[in-house]
Every structure is written in structure tokens, then in C-alpha cells.
Amino acid sequence: MLILHCPYCGVSAEETEFAPGGEAHIKRFGPGASDEEFRDYLFARENPKGVHFERWRHAYGCGKWFHAARCTVTLEVFGTYPAQTTEPPQAIRDAISAKRPGWSWREFE
Amino acid sequence: MSEPISALNGARFDGIARIAEAGLTGMITLRGDLASKPVKAAVAAVTGAKPPGQGQISFGKTGAAGWMSPDELMLFCPYAAAPALLAKAEAALGRAHALAVDVSDARAVFRVDGAAAREVMGKLFPIDFAPGAFEPGRLRRSRMGQIAAAVWMEQDGGFGVICFRSVAGYAFALLKEAATPGSAVGVY
Numbered sequence A: 001m002l003i004l005h006c007p008y009c010g011v012s013a014e015e016t017e018f019a020p021g022g023e024a025h026i027k028r029f030g031p032g033a034s035d036e037e038f039r040d041y042l043f044a045r046e047n048p049k050g051v052h053f054e055r056w057r058h059a060y061g062c063g064k065w066f067h068a069a070r071c072t073v074t075l076e077v078f079g080t081y082p083a084q085t086t087e088p089p090q091a092i093r094d095a096i097s098a099k100r101p102g103w104s105w106r107e108f109e
Numbered sequence B: 001m002s003e004p005i006s007a008l009n010g011a012r013f014d015g016i017a018r019i020a021e022a023g024l025t026g027m028i029t030l031r032g033d034l035a036s037k038p039v040k041a042a043v044a045a046v047t048g049a050k051p052p053g054q055g056q057i058s059f060g061k062t063g064a065a066g067w068m069s070p071d072e073l074m075l076f077c078p079y080a081a082a083p084a085l086l087a088k089a090e091a092a093l094g095r096a097h098a099l100a101v102d103v104s105d106a107r108a109v110f111r112v113d114g115a116a117a118r119e120v121m122g123k124l125f126p127i128d129f130a131p132g133a134f135e136p137g138r139l140r141r142s143r144m145g146q147i148a149a150a151v152w153m154e155q156d157g158g159f160g161v162i163c164f165r166s167v168a169g170y171a172f173a174l175l176k177e178a179a180t181p182g183s184a185v186g187v188y
């Protein structure tokens, strides 16, 4: 059971109030993207054992999308943050570094 | 002209808590910048209340204003007055980038009262209803059983619940089941 904190409602709620939205921070290249870049944008996903970044929606609450940083092994949630960002904020990265020194995920570390 | 009628026409049930469908209730959904003057004026025009803070419901002379999301409020008012109050809200909003719509007939409203009311709610929502954790003025959107619902605590300690009208029968069945005589657990 995951407990996630909705950054818009300010409440911590259990997983069944939320809908998962897959991987976070997926970048679409273009205009003029190569076939490989477009393929990766559509299909290439991380499948890490450890630190992961995901999109979640507070489906039964405010209805807003947000991001979550969590560990796929322990289900520990390092933090959640609003969706209006293209990369994890420094506070989230610091929180992960405190628990998982030397972590990296795609181009972030 | 047909008579307006609420989803369950005021259905009631007495168990370890009193369950009542609240009947016709005026509801106006208001979206916009909640910190802006026109939105605040619209809230006051409909409910006489101040805009609620995050996760709160505020009460005024003619109604209540519930916080639904960072850009959305649900304004409660008397059913018959809703069209006139909506016109007032629209006048208050003026040319502001905001939206107010009368959604009175879109939802069902329930009241849950009595000593075991906290417990009945606790059986149905994944929310902590312990005294201190959930007090009058608190509002939370969540799920009740398998449906989306919002729950708040009135100033008298009773609970209000809203859900879509189409699932009112399911909501009432859930509340009845949770309030079955003899089903008290005694956690709160």
C-alpha cells in the first residue's frame, strides 16, 4: 500500500484515491525529431529497481496531476511535487540522495 | 412544468447513525482564481461566507462554500434561490476569467448524524475521522466505497456527503449498511 501526498490538496491519502499515470518527465523531441527519438518518446520506458519517477492523478480528490519520486523496491515515497515542472526539484533530489546516495535516473542524479 | 425532485426524495434510515438524503439542495460550481477579488465577491454573493482555505468548508448566512481543488469551489445554497444567486455570482465575476454553473440537479446530498456518525464515515472512506483529525469545517474529496464523494463536517458535528446523482442509490445503500444497528465497532 502506497501513501501519497497530494501537493494540491495538502493531504496524504492511500493509493486507491489515486490513478497511476506512468513514467514522469518523458521528453518529446521536435520539431524535426528523428524516427528513433519519436519511437523512444512513445515506447522507451525505464524499469528501474530502486529510484523511480512517476505521474499520479488525485482521481478521487482534486483531480489534479502531480509527480512522485519513490523506490520500486521498498515502496518508500521520497516526495511528491506539482506537475508544472520538467525535472525533479532540488528538494526532491536532496531527499533521495539522503536515502539513496549516488542514485541516478535517466539524465537526473 | 414538472416538480423538481431530489435523487432519493428524502430517504431516511435510523441505525447507529441517522442517515438522511438531504433533499433538494442548491449547488453552484465556481472555478477561477480563488484568491482574486471577483471570485471572493461571487462566494460572498451566493453564500455570505468567506472563501474556504485548502481542504475546508466555510459557512455563511445563505449557504456554504466547499474547497474542491486549488481552482474550484462548490457553493451550497437554498435550491429555489440557486438561479437568482447564480445571476448574482455572475454579476460579481464580471469579466474575470472564471466560471459559475448551477449544478443543483447533478448531485445527491446526504446527512449523517448521531453519536456513531464518525464511525459510519470511517467504515466507508479511506480517511481518518478521529476527533482532532477531522473537525467541523473540514472537507475532503475522496471515495466512498467505489464512488467519488466529498465529505465534510458541519458545525453541529454532523457530516455532509455529496456524490453524483446517478450513484445516489448505491451511496444510500452503503450508508445504511455501515449504520446497521449493532454494527458499532467503537474505535472513535
Ligand SMILES: [Zn+2]
Pocket: A006, A007, A008, A009, A010, A058, A061, A062, A063, A064
Ligand atoms: Zn489532490
